[in-house]
Amino acid sequence: MSRAMIRVSPPMVKQAPQRSTGRGRRSLTLLPPAGGPQIVRARGGEVDALLIAMPETATPASLRELPESLRWRDLLARERPRAGSVRTTSLANRRQTLAVLGFLKTDASSFERLALAGRMMKEAAARGPRTIGLATAGFPADSRGRAAAQASLEALLAGALTQAFALPSCREPSAEERHITRVQIPADAPLDLQYAAISAEGTNLARWLTALPPNILDSRGYRTAVSQLARRHGLQMTWLGEQALRRAGANAFLAVAAGNESPVAGIAHLRYRPGRRRVASPDLALIGKGILFDTGGVNLKPHRSMLDMHTDMGGSAVALATLIALAQLRAPVAADAWLAITENRIGPQAYRPQEVVRAANGVTIQVIHTDAEGRMVLADTLALAARTRPRLMLDFATLTGACVYSLTERMSGVFTNRPKLAPFLLEAGRQSGERVWTFPFDADFDSDLESKVADVLQCTTEGKGDHILAARFLSRFVPEDIPWAHVDLSSATRSGGLGHVNTDVTGFGVRYALQLIMKEDILRAVEHLK
């Protein structure tokens, strides 16, 4: 199939639908309100809350620089602080500034720094501060101490920008509800504020989209949201609707979409080109699972398992938000995003177990369980993305319960068809604080997916090692000569939040992907594979 055949006319987009939410008072917009809190470099000046990260070994003498240092010394003198603990007090100034002190090991991990920042933000949020100040104190003056102080301040800033962002809500705000509008950091702090702000904005966009109710972010709504974002950020967009996908032979995707009431599903293909340069093949293809609501299909989920399934599009939100962040950073990377957007519902046309479908690359699949829809839509999306011959393919999907059983929601799983990329994938997790763990990708697992009637089984009936088998299944749709990594997003949601994010929807993956692409330079590593 030629590229021209899957091109369809641009979607007709007018404006974000302002749907009635029932009570007719506040309605939800598809996209978050523009603009976050102001970040200012300043010394002094009163703030509502002052958050200070310090090493657990800080001596009372090292608190001299803090306002009302005697108060702090008292606080420290009473009991030695433990790493990870938080103490609060009020300053005697006009605003009665809430002071929140957090303690760390000097060699704390990025995750530990973010988690402390999250706890400190939670303490501060109880007071509803509008202005907050961030600082560090008591770190040794050597290079290790300076690096630790800088990393701690970066974590506090990430926490503040996350805390300042309000998730979608139709609730009437209470009179005393306030949001952070100003974040003050030390004038001489060696932080890349642009990177920090863009990275946080990406995480927040992924959180927003993932948290939207499924009647607002339905297929039409998502397509509208993606189109608006594409226009705003100068990305080219092609919408592959069901007709185009039929021509492309994307029957695995269409099997899942068959349960929808009307043909509204599709794959959004977005392109970012640095300096608007034309390239034959992109450096990077980001692929995301965008199941807007997963009922499980004919193999219907029970109540508790279905409840939060509006978040099953989290992978697509991560791919989208990462591409936008790359564009905002003007990253020197020609990147595409491919978002597989549909619901997984029951209905007269819904696909059934034992159907055999042929995916876009010709591989036939024996359907076993309709709730394994993620790998079905990804199969075709990976196959279509591969036709553009990217140097690296990276997909994000809330794919398997098995990954959650293996790692809990604290980390996500990664798989790659190039073992040499594993150290880079792991290091990006350590450095970004969005931690991942690798799983085996050995070919002998394939014998579990042997089918008598098709090239491959969709999954097994048992569910043993399903995260590994799902990755092996997906590899059937990625050409062997294209380096590929798959992130099973077990951390997309976690009760009580994760790291610096204090809401159940974490936006996990954007910070990770930016670290991998911009800092660990995964594309250079890919080059060296040859």
Ligand SMILES: [Zn+2]
């Ligand atoms: Zn499912």
